[in-house]
Amino acid sequence: MDADKIDRQARRILRGNDRGGYTVPTAGLYPYQWNWDSCFAAWGFSTFDVKRAWFEIHTLFTGQWDNGMVPHIIFHKRADGYFPGPDVWQVDRVPHTSGITQPPVAATLIRSVYDADKHYGRVHMELIYGRLVAWHRWFMKNRVEEGMAAITHPWESGRDNAADWDAALENVDGSNVGDYTRCDTLHVDAAMRPSKADYDRYLAIVQFSRGVEWDDAEIAANGPFRVADVGMTFILLRACRDLLHIAAELDHYTGEIEGWIKTLEAGVERHWNPEGFYDSLDLRTGVFSGAPGSASFLAWYAGMQSEDLLTLLTDILDRTQFGIASLDPRRQRFDALRYWRGPIWPVVNAMIGLGLAEQGHTLLAAKLRRDTQRLIAEHGFYEYFSPLDGAPAGGSSFTWTAAIWLAWAGPHARGRL
Ligand code: GLC
Numbered sequence: 501m502d503a504d505k506i507d508r509q510a511r512r513i514l515r516g517n518d519r520g521g522y523t524v525p526t527a528g529l530y531p532y533q534w535n536w537d538s539c540f541a542a543w544g545f546s547t548f549d550v551k552r553a554w555f556e557i558h559t560l561f562t563g564q565w566d567n568g569m570v571p572h573i574i575f576h577k578r579a580d581g582y583f584p585g586p587d588v589w590q591v592d593r594v595p596h597t598s599g600i601t602q603p604p605v606a607a608t609l610i611r612s613v614y615d616a617d618k619h620y621g622r623v624h625m626e627l628i629y630g631r632l633v634a635w636h637r638w639f640m641k642n643r644v645e646e647g648m649a650a651i652t653h654p655w656e657s658g659r660d661n662a663a664d665w666d667a668a669l670e671n672v673d674g675s676n677v678g679d680y681t682r683c684d685t686l687h688v689d690a691a692m693r694p695s696k697a698d699y700d701r702y703l704a705i706v707q708f709s710r711g712v713e714w715d716d717a718e719i720a721a722n723g724p725f726r727v728a729d730v731g732m733t734f735i736l737l738r739a740c741r742d743l744l745h746i747a748a749e750l751d752h753y754t755g756e757i758e759g760w761i762k763t764l765e766a767g768v769e770r771h772w773n774p775e776g777f778y779d780s781l782d783l784r785t786g787v788f789s790g791a792p793g794s795a796s797f798l799a800w801y802a803g804m805q806s807e808d809l810l811t812l813l814t815d816i817l818d819r820t821q822f823g824i825a826s827l828d829p830r831r832q833r834f835d836a837l838r839y840w841r842g843p844i845w846p847v848v849n850a851m852i853g854l855g856l857a858e859q860g861h862t863l864l865a866a867k868l869r870r871d872t873q874r875l876i877a878e879h880g881f882y883e884y885f886s887p888l889d890g891a892p893a894g895g896s897s898f899t900w901t902a903a904i905w906l907a908w909a910g911p912h913a914r915g916r917l
Pocket of ligand 1: 525530534535536537657658659
């Protein structure tokens, strides 16, 4: 492997996807700024251009709503070839945004960017700190139920069509959404993307929330989809721990954040499915999703320990290559190349690997990092990959895959947050 050459390619991808202050996940398929992709992009930039990393974060927060929510897409400039665009979301602000959020990895990755740049970073941290707190406060007030983080749309989870949402989506009526034209399947083979029936339901949920003008209380009470997402709970808990660290460093009050951490730690226990893994839970019916997927293994990243989970992880790793499949391959719904129903995502490998290392599972963490390194070196900077043979899928020249190489997976990467 020519590591210098791959490093150069990764940097070229980040520069190439830069649209002037924000990075698109990949040209064509995703032509705007996506929330968590952007935070990972900042982490990648921080390895060679820390000023650009801060710029990425600031542009993300230009999309923050008055209520604190940071949306999942910021439509800074016009772009063709994406659906649903601003005219579908109808959010009354500029820059235009979607109406839902995404996993709050920001505090965690910003903390890492700050570590790479303590001197100038401090002023950026001071500017961003209040915005981070406002976003977390919005989560705790509007989305956390019994200590678990709820999502109101599958896209909020970042794992768009994961098996976790199947049962809850069955209860969403997608029959009245009207005509529309998808764009994703113009860019990528339809067999690798969510199905039409799923898409109808995704739009029905958007139409409901838009109809109540994105009123959080109304969405909580009557929205057609409300699932306690195990991935979201773990990521939010982890982010609160990093926010607490930042608060202490900047001499801010910490009591409120400490309270959030306690609430979420209690919530984690409710995610435990007695079948033997952390699971998502339909808040409308109280039923577990029964889908042991990669999100379950974010437990270590969130600071938890679990021997049962370790056994499940090694069982799954024995059956796959290159890291953690988005769904246990022994499950019937497993589909090696369909988006979040089987494929490996380097970004998820990274989060799980970081957590394992921090919790002392050093060998497993090192294996995950090595496997991700080999995956990208052999198969390229794609969006996702088959866990059976590493076959690449989805978009190419993908921003967060390049960022993961530079910050975590590559031989020259720091390999930790
Ligand atoms: C897909 C993924 C989501 C990601 C976005 C842009 O929607 O499911 O996690 O943020 O693409 O890469």
